[in-house]
Amino acid sequence: MKLEGKAKMLWIHFGEDDKWNDKPLYRAIVEKCRELDIAGATVFRGIEGYGASTLIHRSHLLSFSSDAPLMVSVIDSEDKVQKLLPFLDEMVDEGLIAMSEVEVIKYVHQDGARS
Amino acid sequence: MLTAGPAKKVTIRVSENHKYHGQSAYAAILDFLFYRGVSGANVVRGIAGFGADRHMHTARIESLSADLPVTIEFVESPEKVEELLPKLHEMASTGLIEVQDTTVVKASEVSNKRAQPSAPALKREGTAKLMRIFIGENDKWHDKPLHKALVESMRANDIAGVTVNPGILGYGANRRIHRDTALHLSHDRPMMLSVVDTEEKLRAFFPILDSMVQQGLVVLSDVDVIKYTHDYEGEGRRKEVRS
Secondary structure (H helix, E strand, O other): OOOOEEEEEEEEEEEOOOEEOOEEHHHHHHHHHHHOOOOEEEEEEOOEEEOOOOOEEEOOOOOOOOOOEEEEEEEEOHHHHHHHHHHHHHHOOOOEEEEEEEEEEEEEOOOOOOO | OOOOEEEEEEEEEEEOOOEEOOEEHHHHHHHHHHHOOOOOEEEEEOOEEEOOOOOEEEOOOOOOOOOOEEEEEEEEOHHHHHHHHHHHHHHHOOOEEEEEEEEEOOOOOOOOHHHOOOOOEEEEEEEEEEEEEEEEOOOEEOOEEHHHHHHHHHHHOOOOEEEEEEOOEEEOOOOOEEEOOOOOOOOEOEEEEEEEEOHHHHHHHHHHHHHHOOOEEEEEEEEEEEEEEEOOOOOHHHHHHOO
16 A cells, blocks of 8 residues: 555544444444555544534543544545545444545554564 | 623523433533633532423432532633523523623733743744654564654654553554553563654654564654744744744
8 A cells, every 4th residue: 555645534423322323423434444445544532622513522530431432543545544434424424534644754564563 | 802892691490310422411501611711710519499391499408419500600702602602501401591791890810820831832834844753662672662662762853752652452564463461461462553643754764763673564644734942942943943
């Protein structure tokens, strides 16, 4: 896989409790990205926030059931990202998707470099 | 800052149990006033009262769940009040809002001088580049975690600032899923470093970055910088570093 020059970066914001077909939405999005052979996707968990629903999302320190705000960042060439968008449109019921332009400086991996 | 002269006094009456987006309405209103720069506001809890719904709110011992009337008061310039009213209207919903003409004879002053910064905050605006580096938590550089080594290297190279954010799930160039394990014992989380500086500074750093990052993704994008710093004494260096 090669990625260079101009690319697009997507940031998808939603809640940790959001589901897609009974599966956590963030996991479903990462799996969809892999299925579409997108260059990379990373999920981040926020500690507090609010969004479209204006409900405060907060992660609970002592509980496993948290509804923290989540962000997924996806980077790939414009045509690959465009292929992903219809799926995201269907999967993300309540949330925000933002796209911006980025320049790829480096996209490398070393086979067998990791254990 | 409120100055002596004509002003408006706003009184908002809601009940204690009144909610605004899941939070107490009076607390939400107070937060709103605070963050919108109102010079001062008071919340006063009544001991009994009734309003439009003709329901008697009291604090008598037999009523276990007290739902008392709450009054929020503040004094501000007429323009400021005009600006705040539409939102207050929404937040108070069924409550009452009253505006009176008043005159400020003496404006309150900051009692603790130390509360004010010793030097005015410097605001710098302009365009810069945001660099994002996606690596794994287990990536190493000379036996040191790569994200730590990168931060140290950037500091040594006078890069304006960098923040490391751990992700909870992700994959990248090598198609391998990075995941935060449930028990948080062995971490192999995806890591994102966000770096902001001028394009020249970042481009000058690329060769070093190149030698350190063996696998991962590095992207660059345009950002508008809106930065506040304190002009601490003896830190004049900062001034010439960033523009």
